[in-house]
Amino acid sequence: MINPGTRDSWIGVLGGGQLGRMLCLEARRMGYKVLQWTGGDVSGAAYLADLVLEAPFEAAAALDRFVHRVRVATVEFENIPGDLLEEIGRTLPVRPGAGAVTTCQNREREKTFLAAHGIPCADFHVVSSCQELEAGLQAIGGAAMLKTAEFGYDGKGQRVISGETPAEDLPALWADFGAGRAVLEEKVDLKAELSVLVARGPEGQVVTYDPAENQHCNQILDISIVPARLPDGVLSEAREIAVSIAEAFEYVGVLAVEFFLAGDGRLLVNELAPRPHNSGHHTLDACATSQFEQQLRAVSGLPLGDTTLLAPAVMWNLLGDLWIDEATPPDWSPVLGTPGAKLHLYGKTQARPGRKMGHVTFLGATREEALERASACRRAFGLPPVE
Numbered sequence: 122m123i124n125p126g127t128r129d130s131w132i133g134v135l136g137g138g139q140l141g142r143m144l145c146l147e148a149r150r151m152g153y154k155v156l157q158w159t160g161g162d163v164s165g166a167a168y169l170a171d172l173v174l175e176a177p178f179e180a181a182a183a184l185d186r187f188v189h190r191v192r193v194a195t196v197e198f199e200n201i202p203g204d205l206l207e208e209i210g211r212t213l214p215v216r217p218g219a220g221a222v223t224t225c226q227n228r229e230r231e232k233t234f235l236a237a238h239g240i241p242c243a244d245f246h247v248v249s250s251c252q253e254l255e256a257g258l259q260a261i262g263g264a265a266m267l268k269t270a271e272f273g274y275d276g277k278g279q280r281v282i283s284g285e286t287p288a289e290d291l292p293a294l295w296a297d298f299g300a301g302r303a304v305l306e307e308k309v310d311l312k313a314e315l316s317v318l319v320a321r322g323p324e325g326q327v328v329t330y331d332p333a334e335n336q337h338c339n340q341i342l343d344i345s346i347v348p349a350r351l352p353d354g355v356l357s358e359a360r361e362i363a364v365s366i367a368e369a370f371e372y373v374g375v376l377a378v379e380f381f382l383a384g385d386g387r388l389l390v391n392e393l394a395p396r397p398h399n400s401g402h403h404t405l406d407a408c409a410t411s412q413f414e415q416q417l418r419a420v421s422g423l424p425l426g427d428t429t430l431l432a433p434a435v436m437w438n439l440l441g442d443l444w445i446d447e448a449t450p451p452d453w454s455p456v457l458g459t460p461g462a463k464l465h466l467y468g469k470t471q472a473r474p475g476r477k478m479g480h481v482t483f484l485g486a487t488r489e490e491a492l493e494r495a496s497a498c499r500r501a502f503g504l505p506p507v508e
């Protein structure tokens with residue numbers, strides 16, 4: 122157990138993005154110290170840690186400093202080399218463990234793991250050649266999505282293939298996609314998307330948060346609504362599935378499970394994130410325990426926190442598209458003038474289209490009030506209201 126506030130209550134965080142930043146903010150509030158190993162130059166998001174290592178993840182001297190300073194290691198980003206996690210694991214607890222993180226790094230391993238545990242997911246086929254792509258498309262028998270096995274995020278490394286694509290077009294399509302291995306999955310007729318955050322402690326204690334209803338724009342999360350506007354039966358089933366995944370991994374920490382609700386009523390797991398998640402950012406303002414505090418509690422072996430939603434919330438992601446130029450944000454007055462709106466910016470100095478620069482949480486006495494506040498603000502920035 123790592124009790125916060127002692128001289129050596131150091132948490133080691135691997136990765137250098139905004140999730141690490143928000144983890145640092147919560148860690149500082151609670152009296153932990155954070156050593157963040159970013160693996161390279163970072164955008165500014167990391168500089169809230171007590172100590173930052175920018176060395177590449179291969180650097181032996183950095184590994185030495187890291188393991189000598191911290192009591193437990195965690196990740197804020199899943200693409201940390203698995204052999205590094207295993208190496209750290211020889212000296213310290215790594216939570217979540219290398220097995221869970223490396224499974225979630227790779228869609229092929231992730232889908233295979235889910236299928237092996239009987240977790241419902243969209244029909245999928247691992248493909249490593251044009252012949253396998255053609256066979257997979259035939260087996261799916263309709264529109265499909267081709268996704269690279271590794272390093273995809275925010276819809277990158279994905280391509281929709283229409284069910285009417287002629288077989289003679291496939292060689293060029295496969296060559297152009299340029300992945301050695303990929304996962305081909307049925308294109309689901311989406312009724313809704315939702316996600317569940319589950320936290321599990323080292324002794325197996327488990328808590329879940331209220332599921333979030335998620336809306337994407339250009340495959341990037343745009344809006345999360347909590348409580349979700351979905352039937353109770355769907356929400357409780359999603360929570361149960363999330364717990365069973367955490368248990369199957371013997372997971373320690375916060376795990377995010379993304380789901381599709383299909384038009385035909387199927388609830389399918391889309392993907393997993395072995396860390397706090399964008400769709401859980403509202404927990405900072407709207408829940409008794411934020412997902413970042415929960416991560417610190419879980420990896421430290423402390424009692425898990427109360428996940429109660431204290432107020433209905435709508436989270437809006439702020440992308441770089443809103444910026445006037447790469448260094449100039451818009452005037453935030455419409456947000457700051459809205460009751461119940463909380464602005465979070467991640468300290469990134471360069472805005473780019475599609476880049477996550479911050480988010481706003483809108484709280485309301487009711488979900489409808491939170492939705493109205495979010496819609497009014499979006500209109501002020503020339504965006505459509507939340508549907």
Ligand SMILES: Nc1ncnc2c1ncn2[C@@H]1O[C@H](COP(=O)(O)OP(=O)(O)O)[C@@H](O)[C@H]1O
Pocket residue numbers: 243266273274275276277306307308309310311314337340341379391392
């Ligand atoms: N099989 C699918 N059917 C329908 N929509 C999909 C499918 N796969 C992905 N999408 C859409 O693209 C979004 C991003 O895909 P996802 O697999 O979660 O990748 P990532 O979030 O890593 O970019 C999903 O949230 C969903 O809106």
Ligand SMILES: [Mg+2]
Pocket residue numbers: 275379392
């Ligand atoms: Mg996703």
